[in-house]
Amino acid sequence: MKTIEWIGDVDGHLRLLDQTKLPTETTFLDCETPEDVYGAIKRLSVRGAPAIGVSAAYGIIVGLRDVIQTDRATFDQQFNKVCTYLADSRPTAVNLFWAIDRMQKLAQAESQLDPAAMRKRLLEEARTIDDEDREMCDAIGRFGAELIPQGAGVLTHCNTGALATAGMGTAFSVLYSAHKQGKNIHVYADETRPLLQGARLTAWELLQHGIPGTLICDSMAAWVMKEGKIQAVVTGADRIAANGDSANKIGTYSAAVLAKAHNIPFYIAAPSSTFDLSLATGEEIPIEQRDSAEITHGYGKQTAPLEIDTYNPAFDVTPAEYIAGLITERGVIQPVTTEEIAKVIAD
Numbered sequence: 001m002k003t004i005e006w007i008g009d010v011d012g013h014l015r016l017l018d019q020t021k022l023p024t025e026t027t028f029l030d031c032e033t034p035e036d037v038y039g040a041i042k043r044l045s046v047r048g049a050p051a052i053g054v055s056a057a058y059g060i061i062v063g064l065r066d067v068i069q070t071d072r073a074t075f076d077q078q079f080n081k082v083c084t085y086l087a088d089s090r091p092t093a094v095n096l097f098w099a100i101d102r103m104q105k106l107a108q109a110e111s112q113l114d115p116a117a118m119r120k121r122l123l124e125e126a127r128t129i130d131d132e133d134r135e136m137c138d139a140i141g142r143f144g145a146e147l148i149p150q151g152a153g154v155l156t157h158c159n160t161g162a163l164a165t166a167g168m169g170t171a172f173s174v175l176y177s178a179h180k181q182g183k184n185i186h187v188y189a190d191e192t193r194p195l196l197q198g199a200r201l202t203a204w205e206l207l208q209h210g211i212p213g214t215l216i217c218d219s220m221a222a223w224v225m226k227e228g229k230i231q232a233v234v235t236g237a238d239r240i241a242a243n244g245d246s247a248n249k250i251g252t253y254s255a256a257v258l259a260k261a262h263n264i265p266f267y268i269a270a271p272s273s274t275f276d277l278s279l280a281t282g283e284e285i286p287i288e289q290r291d292s293a294e295i296t297h298g299y300g301k302q303t304a305p306l307e308i309d310t311y312n313p314a315f316d317v318t319p320a321e322y323i324a325g326l327i328t329e330r331g332v333i334q335p336v337t338t339e340e341i342a343k344v345i346a347d
C-alpha cells in the first residue's frame, strides 16, 4: 500500500493515503488540483517532512494541466503561482521548500522547453525525488542500525515510517533495519499528543512489520527510562539548522532532555533534504502553530472547555548538545557540530 502514488501519465493525478483516517480506516484521496494537495498537507492527510516534499513535487504537476497549450511565459507564470501556493501549506518541514526549489531550478535550467515538454520533465523530476527519498530511507536504516545495541529498548516519538516518507522512513527505518538484522529490539512509541501520530500511525506500522513494540503516553517516557527499559532514543526531524539544532514534533525536546538526564544516547535520523544550512541555529526555524481544536477535541471528543486558552506549537527545537548523532543517508554525523555537518551535508 503506497502512502504517495502518481496515477497515470503526465495528465494523471496524485493519490494519497489519508492518514487522518488511520488506523481504523484505509482510504485514499485522489488529488486533481493544487488545492486538493494543499488541503491534504495542511490537515495532515499526508504528513512527515520527506512525504510533504514528495507530495508537493507531484502536486505542482496537477496544477499545470490548463497551461499546456499556452506559451512558455504563461506556463511559467502558472508554474510559479502553484509553487508559491503549495509552499504556504506548512512552514516548518524544510523538505517542502527543498522539493519546490528543486522543481523551480529545473524549470529555470530548461527554459527553452515548450510547456508540454517542460511538464513531462517536471514529472520525471518528481519521480526522481520520490525514488531518491526511498533510497535515502534505506541508507539511513543501514547506518542507524549500527548504533542500536543487541536487545535494546528504543524510544521513538511521533511517526517517521513509510507514512512519513517515500520509503521505509527515517527513525523508523533504523528500527526496521535493526529488527531485520535480528537485534531483538523493543520499541517504545510515544503516543504523541495532540494528533497522536505515535498511537495512530507508529503503533500501526510496528504491527505491520512485526516489530515488538509498546505504546506509551508521552508522560511515561521518563519512567520507562528510569526503569532501565530504554537504551537509545531515535526520532525524526523536520528541519535541522547548520549547527545541528533540530526541529521535530512537539515533545521531542522533552525526550532529549530526559535521555540526557538518564545517560541514554539520543539520535535524530533525517535525510540531507531535511538540513537547512541557511539557518545558523535552531532559533531561526519557523515553528508551526496549529488550531486549538486539536487540543480541546482530541480526535472527535471534546476533552476541555472551549473557553480555556490553549497553546499548540506543532514542533519544538532540540539543541545540538543533546544529540549524540545525526543519522543521514551519507553516514552518521558525530559530534553534532557545524563543522562536522558541513563536511557531510554541504553540496
Ligand SMILES: CSC[C@H]1O[C@H](OP(=O)(O)O)[C@H](O)[C@@H]1O
Residues within 6 Å of the ligand: 044, 047, 048, 049, 050, 157, 158, 159, 160, 161, 164, 165, 169, 170, 171, 197, 235, 236, 237, 238, 248, 249, 250, 314
Ligand atoms: C520522517 S519526518 C517525520 C516528522 O514529521 C512529523 O511531523 P508531522 O506529523 O506534523 O508532519 C514529525 O515531526 C516527524 O518526526
